[in-house]
Structure formats: C-alpha cells, structure tokens
Amino acid sequence: MKLYRLLTGPDDSAFCHKVSLALSKGWELHGSPAYAFNAETGLMQCGQAVTKEVEGKDYSPDMELGEQ
Structure with a gap:
C-alpha cells in the first residue's frame, strides 16, 4: 500500500527538519515543493508531498501517518 x-x-528550518525526518523514516519526495505567501500571517509557507510504500497494512483514516 502506498501512503x-x-x-x-x-519557510524556516523547522520545515526543512520536518521533511528531513520524513525522509529518514523512508518517505520519498513526491513532486516539487510548493511555496506561497500567507497574507494572514505575513509569512511564506512551504509544502512538500511525500509517499511511502508499506507492506502488510490495510489503510484506515485513523492511521497516524507520521508514525509509519
């Protein structure tokens, strides 16, 4: 199953650490990162999709994806 x-x-080092942690747990980058201005906060926001193949599990919306 692919998650x-x-x-x-x-857009700060915490975001980079979040992505690096996911990569270290076997997640793979999926597509290009997104970068946009949040007018409410006045900050630039980043987004990065990641995917991971896992075996022997059935998908459930209750899954903690960060723990996979």
Whole structure:
C-alpha cells in the first residue's frame, strides 16, 4: 500500500527538519515543493508531498501517518 502525506509549514528550518525526518523514516519526495505567501500571517509557507510504500497494512483514516 502506498501512503501519502503533505508536509506544510512556515519557510524556516523547522520545515526543512520536518521533511528531513520524513525522509529518514523512508518517505520519498513526491513532486516539487510548493511555496506561497500567507497574507494572514505575513509569512511564506512551504509544502512538500511525500509517499511511502508499506507492506502488510490495510489503510484506515485513523492511521497516524507520521508514525509509519
């Protein structure tokens, strides 16, 4: 089964660490990153899709994707 996550956050080192942590847990980058201005906060926001193949599991909306 393939899992999908969209990681988002402000354009800062914490976002880069979030993506790096996902990669270290076996997630793979999917597509290009997104970058947009959030007028409400006045900050640039980043987004990066990641996917991961997992065996022996059935998908459930209750899954904690970050723990896979």
